[in-house]
Amino acid sequence: MREFIQRVGGAASGMVIPNIGAFIAWGLITSLYIGPGWAPNEDLSSMVGPMIVNLLPLLLGYTGGKMIHGHRGGVIGAVVTMAAIVGTSSPQFLGAMLVGPGAAWVLKQLDTRARDSVPEGFEMLYDNFSSGILGWILAVVVYRGLSPILQAITDGLGNFAASMVDNGLVPLADIPIEVAKVLFLNNAVNQGVLTPLGVADAAESGKSIFFLLETNPGPGLGLLLAYWVAGTGMWKQSAPGSIIIHFFGGIHEIYFPYVLGHPIMILAMWAGGISADLWFQVTNAGLVGPPSPGSIFAYIAMLPRDGAANVLIGVAIGAVAAAVVGTILLRVRPIKETDAGVDEAIDTSIPGVDV
Amino acid sequence: MSSIEAADVKKICLACEAGAGSSLMVKNSLIKKAKKAGVEVEIVHSPATQIPADTDIVVTHQGLAGVAKQSAPENAVLIQYLMFMNDPSLNKLIKDLAEGNTITST
Incomplete structure (x- = not known):
């Protein structure tokens, strides 16, 4: 089932991702020139x-x-x-x-x-x-x-x-979204479902909350911060480098192993994602176009003039919530070397040893 | 289980879900490592569903191994990793290539 979704999602994202540049150009034109934009211009907004x-x-x-x-x-x-x-x-x-x-x-x-x-x-x-x-x-x-x-x-x-x-149900969508992400269904969920919904939504109202749900770099940042503070061994050492690639480079895949290797950490992702989405919902936040990849720089480029701060505050809320819950989890349930899966990876990579 | 001699390896393909983000990143780090170790081999990246037919070694994350297996050429060796940076199995792959060892699927 998971492989089937990965295949369908792979096909969908294979159609969307090569064209993201056009989506971003559309997002920039929209955010600048429509009525409530940064520099309204009737001719260009046509x-x-x-x-x-x-x-x-x-x-x-x-x-x-x-x-x-x-x-x-x-x-x-x-x-x-x-x-x-x-x-x-x-x-x-x-x-x-x-x-x-x-x-x-x-x-x-x-x-x-x-x-x-x-x-x-x-x-x-x-x-x-x-x-x-x-x-x-x-x-x-x-x-x-x-x-x-x-x-x-x-x-x-x-x-x-x-x-x-x-009906205020958007934060609930975070529960399946966070799980799907770390199972490498991130592009299937985002490019296959949320981006098309968001584009249709933004075409009507100038911005959309659907662009924020999967792409928010806040919760992943919080998770990695928690590993940096409370992690051990190579998990702790690799966290700072992963933060740069995740938060600034927008490659969310980098944090998936930190959840897969210690599955209870999904709770930290939910804490960050749900609290950020609640904030987005309450403040009616949205981005004007798809932030791809999900980097803070892509977020800044796609901010609407109306409610720009709400988006950035939501990213911060997600990071703080995930960092706090993640740190507590790592203190209460420290990551064991056997949990890590890293030892396993070393063992199974010895030539001639069938596992 | 597939295996290949280091000397026969011509093309390594990094596969990720979309073939645009993490595979490109890991590819670049692998190219750097290969250069440092003096290994001369073509290293490319692709979506896990579209692995080139002349690939000798497919490198992918554990979470995508199932999809990659289906689209990889039949005899290709599959190397799985867990961490995106400094994963032991990636370092081992480069070491095997440099020392001319036999490389086996993980």
């Missing part, structure tokens, strides 16, 4: 809508197609994504991630069957028109058949997300 509705889904659809069938797959993926875009009334990230690779897969099936029997000299004619005609057919199929379903799914997800925010 880019915000077309970018989120057209550009970002097209990039995802293209990249998804390219993953399946190279550049040809990317092109047909973008064509068919266009049908999902105009067939629905909300930003179609989910649609793009489905029909982009899907269309490329169909073209790949056709190519593997038909390409060998194309007569000499007709290759270019085949290449151009197979892609063009199939793109036309699939676009019509998606527009007529699939877009009502996509609309229903995005509406359902959007309503679910909105009702979580309205």
Whole structure:
């Protein structure tokens, strides 16, 4: 199950991550030029809508197609994504991630069957028109058949997300999120679920709390601080270096072993994550775009003018809560060398020893 | 269990979930270590689901070993690590390469 989610999540993040630069450009344009932005400008802010509705889904659809069938797959993926875009009334990230690779897969099936029997000299004619005609057919199929379903799914997800925010349930989402993160489902959760929700949310209100849930570098910082203060051996020694990579570099993976090696430390992550999310919820905090990677610098770049301090205070709350709980846990339940898994790693890496 | 002679190792692939963050970081630290030890081998990084077909050794975190195994070439040796910095199994890999030992999956 975990591997299945990792595979699906890997595919989703494989479509999103190569395009994060475009998301960040969109976030910066939004945070600067919209009405409540840092430097409101009506002309320049007219880019915000077309970018989120057209550009970002097209990039995802293209990249998804390219993953399946190279550049040809990317092109047909973008064509068919266009049908999902105009067939629905909300930003179609989910649609793009489905029909982009899907269309490329169909073209790949056709190519593997038909390409060998194309007569000499007709290759270019085949290449151009197979892609063009199939793109036309699939676009019509998606527009007529699939877009009502996509609309229903995005509406359902959007309503679910909105009702979580309205009912104050967002902090509860932290419980599965922290567990999923350390199981290396961090990108699946963030790029696959929360970033699309956040972009749709931010398109309406200028900022979104969904960008803050998985990416907050505060709780991880607190955990590593706790190891620095109360840890032992290599856990303690490696903590300062890990803090720099985690908090400033935004590579959250660096702290996962500190939880995996001593699972009770998930309590510290929950303490940090839930208290930070409570603060974010109460103060109506949000970022204007996805902070990727989850570094404090990415956070600063994506701050909204309205409520910027609330975001930074939430990061600090998460760090303090995780550090306090983590330190107590390490004092009460010190990490044993056998808990560490490091000895194990040394043993199993001896050649010829089957474990 | 797969194994390979150090002399036959041409390509090492660091795999992480997205192939953008931690694998790139660990790759760079491994390249530095290899250079220091005088080991000449190509070291690349990729998502755990898209490991290049000509990879001799796949290096990945324990939490991603299952996915990496499925997408790795059949004969590739799989090295798992726990810590992202100074993990003993990474240091051992470089040592084995430098001394020409046999390298076995962990």
